[in-house]
Amino acid sequence: MPLKKEVVKEIRLYLERAAVELGGMDAGKKDEILRDVESHIYAALEKHGGDPTIDDLKVVLAGMERPSAWARESAGESTVREPRACCEPRAVEVSFSWAAIASGLTAPVTLALLAIGVLADSTRHMVWTAGIGGLTTVLALVALSKIRVARGAVMGLPLAVACAVLFPVTVASFLILWVAAEMEDSLHASLNESELAAAQVVIYTLMLALIMLFAVWTFRRVWRWAARPPAHGEAF
Numbered sequence: 001m002p003l004k005k006e007v008v009k010e011i012r013l014y015l016e017r018a019a020v021e022l023g024g025m026d027a028g029k030k031d032e033i034l035r036d037v038e039s040h041i042y043a044a045l046e047k048h049g050g051d052p053t054i055d056d057l058k059v060v061l062a063g064m065e066r067p068s069a070w071a072r073e074s075a076g077e078s079t080v081r082e083p084r085a086c087c088e089p090r091a092v093e094v095s096f097s098w099a100a101i102a103s104g105l106t107a108p109v110t111l112a113l114l115a116i117g118v119l120a121d122s123t124r125h126m127v128w129t130a131g132i133g134g135l136t137t138v139l140a141l142v143a144l145s146k147i148r149v150a151r152g153a154v155m156g157l158p159l160a161v162a163c164a165v166l167f168p169v170t171v172a173s174f175l176i177l178w179v180a181a182e183m184e185d186s187l188h189a190s191l192n193e194s195e196l197a198a199a200q201v202v203i204y205t206l207m208l209a210l211i212m213l214f215a216v217w218t219f220r221r222v223w224r225w226a227a228r229p230p231a232h233g234e235a236f
């Protein structure tokens with residue numbers, strides 16, 4: 001069954017991590033187990049039908065026992081468990097991340113406080129915006145760490161990524177617009193009204209483009225990190 005390149009790559013990474021975790025087992029037995037595990041992964045993906053995706057693979061891998069469970073030490077020698085018994089995918093209960101839900105609830109509050117703070121020029125509301133915005137980011141990062149480790153058993157990746165980048169992108173946007181305003185003020189004395197209007201269009205167009213590029217880049221970076229299962233030994 002032909003698979004997408006990213007799916008095949010992820011299977012290879014999984015098998016490489018499994019080989020490391022199997023440690024100093026006899027090379028022949030280790031290769032035999034890994035081949036059997038690989039065939040089980042492909043067989044499980046076939047059951048999904050159609051063109052399996054990374055998400056389908058995550059569900060399959062979430063149903064596998066850890067590599068350390070595939071062999072056990074007995075009398076100083078590695079005795080291999082029957083691979084087909086230990087590696088059959090089991091039913092995985094998929095749940096939604098509570099931290100992603102919490103971050104999704106605090107994100108609108110952050111935006112509302114920000115709007116009030118800007119319109120009313122209220123320092124108190126801006127301080128509250130920073131606090132709630134920071135809480136939103138922390139909750140989203142907690143959700144992303146759980147989603148990565150769960151390998152498809154925990155949902156909420158799009159919401160968590162959006163909430164994780166919301167506050168940092170908002171802060172960066174304000175800094176970029178502040179720079180634009182400072183540039184505009186510096187041009188008042190040297191340009192006439194028509195020249196100043198043209199300069200404003202150029203400055204704010206460039207700044208808005210920069211904000212969009214930063215937002216898209218940040219979202220993509222966080223998404224790619226969160227969608228990639230943690231490597232062997234990685235904390236989250």
